[in-house]
Amino acid sequence: MLSGFSQLEKSVMQTLAWFDIFEYPLTLVELKKYLWDFDREISLVEIQNVLDKLENFKNFQGFYFLKNRENSIVENRLRKYNISETKFKKRAWVFKIIALIPFVRLVGICNTMAYRGAKAESDIDLFVITEKNRLWWTRFLILSFLSVFRLRPQKNNFQNKICLSFFVDTTKLNLAELKKGEDDIYFYFWLAHLWPVYNENIYHDFWQENSWLKAKLKFVAPQELNSHYKIKLAVIVQLLKRWFEGIINLLAGGWTENFLMNFQLNKIPSAISDKMNLGSEVVINEHLFKAHTGDRRGEYQKIFEDKLK
Numbered sequence: 001m002l003s004g005f006s007q008l009e010k011s012v013m014q015t016l017a018w019f020d021i022f023e024y025p026l027t028l029v030e031l032k033k034y035l036w037d038f039d040r041e042i043s044l045v046e047i048q049n050v051l052d053k054l055e056n057f058k059n060f061q062g063f064y065f066l067k068n069r070e071n072s073i074v075e076n077r078l079r080k081y082n083i084s085e086t087k088f089k090k091r092a093w094v095f096k097i098i099a100l101i102p103f104v105r106l107v108g109i110c111n112t113m114a115y116r117g118a119k120a121e122s123d124i125d126l127f128v129i130t131e132k133n134r135l136w137w138t139r140f141l142i143l144s145f146l147s148v149f150r151l152r153p154q155k156n157n158f159q160n161k162i163c164l165s166f167f168v169d170t171t172k173l174n175l176a177e178l179k180k181g182e183d184d185i186y187f188y189f190w191l192a193h194l195w196p197v198y199n200e201n202i203y204h205d206f207w208q209e210n211s212w213l214k215a216k217l218k219f220v221a222p223q224e225l226n227s228h229y230k231i232k233l234a235v236i237v238q239l240l241k242r243w244f245e246g247i248i249n250l251l252a253g254g255w256t257e258n259f260l261m262n263f264q265l266n267k268i269p270s271a272i273s274d275k276m277n278l279g280s281e282v283v284i285n286e287h288l289f290k291a292h293t294g295d296r297r298g299e300y301q302k303i304f305e306d307k308l309k
Contacts, residue, residue: 002308011038012050016057016064017307018185021300024117025063025073033219034192036185066307077117084116088229090160091124094151098126099198099231101141102245103134105170106206107198107231114193123158127166127194129202135169135287136261137248165291170202172287173209178280185304186297188213192220198231261286 002010015036019026026034028044028051035042051057057064060071088109098107106129112118113125130138146152146162153161168175179187191213196203207222214220233241265273265284272291275282281295 006050008038008042008046009050009054011035012047013054013056013308014304016066018189018304020066020069020307021303022112022115022117023069023073023076024115025060025065025069025077027062028064031064034189034217035219037216039218080112080118081116083120084113084118087113087118087124087160091162092231094146094149094162095126095197096231097145098128098142099233100237100241101138101145102241102248103131103138104142104198105129105131105200105202106196109195109197110166110190110193114190114195121159123153123161123163125163125165128164128168129173129206130167130169131245132170133254133257133286135167135289136257136264137252139164139167139289140260140264165289167289169287170205173202173206175210176212178283178290180280180297180301183216184297184301185216186300188216192217193223195223195225195229197225197229257286 002013005013012031012035015031015034016026018036019034028048031051032042032044032047035047051059051064056067058067058069060074063074063077065073095107098104106127108114108127108129109124110127111125112122118124128138128142142164143152146164151162153163175187175191191210203222268276268284268291271293272282272284275293276284281290281292283290
């Protein structure tokens with residue numbers, strides 16, 4: 001596959017082919033940032049020279065994409081950006097409430113919303129880091145809040161609902177075991193795009209624990225969000241949150257965590273429980289909850305490889 005090309009040419013083609021799956025053209029700066037499987041320093045000029053040389057890509061309004069695509073792909077990306085912004089504004093209050101919940105240490109937006117590629121009818125996927133040994137307490141509290149306000153996805157109603165299918169606690173920050181092999185391109189980009197809207201000084205540690213992604217994505221860096229997207233809790237609110245956490249720890253003890261884990265596991269749909277811990281799609285234990293029953297990594301990998309033939 002891609003024989004006869006230089007490593008830089010291969011990396012450029014692979015990167016643009018991957019994002020083409022999601023109809024997501026890239027600027028030159030983005031192309032460098034997300035350059036796949038390239039291990040030396042590179043300049044924008046060198047990448048531009050490669051793009052000028054290759055014949056299967058084109059440029060429209062500063063965005064690069066596969067030659068067989070219509071220019072409207074750029075307009076579609078900008079439209080989805082605006083949709084994602086609207087979704088964020090509509091649900092910002094929800095993220096703030098989740099940040100207030102005891103033992104929440106990070107709230108991250110993931111999947112299509114993370115790279116501002118959401119569709120109007122889609123839900124919002126969150127990744128949550130909790131205090132150690134408090135994952136099941138935290139999940140119970142968050143799901144209770146979402147259920148009361150009818151914010152969980154329904155069978156025929158996903159629009160702007162909150163999907164909570166990925167939790168880890170602070171003892172399980174390294175997600176390497178969830179990769180489907182070393183070339184699991186989907187998981188690398190999923191992690192690189194994670195959008196930390198609330199962070200209690202844990203995102204840096206999380207990034208360090210997952211520095212293995214630099215082996216394939218040399219130029220990615222931790223997401224730096226402007227203040228518009230960051231949730232900040234006032235000092236008095238943070239103190240009250242810690243006070244409630246202390247009360248729970250004092251009165252509830254460790255046995256309640258196991259109780260809440262068993263309670264929630266008994267309510268998990270069979271579509272999840274039947275796949276539990278049989279692979280990397282559904283992984284559930286004391287410190288990690290990942291329930292992606294519709295894991296499409298294999299499907300996307302095949303589409304990606306077909307585009308490169």
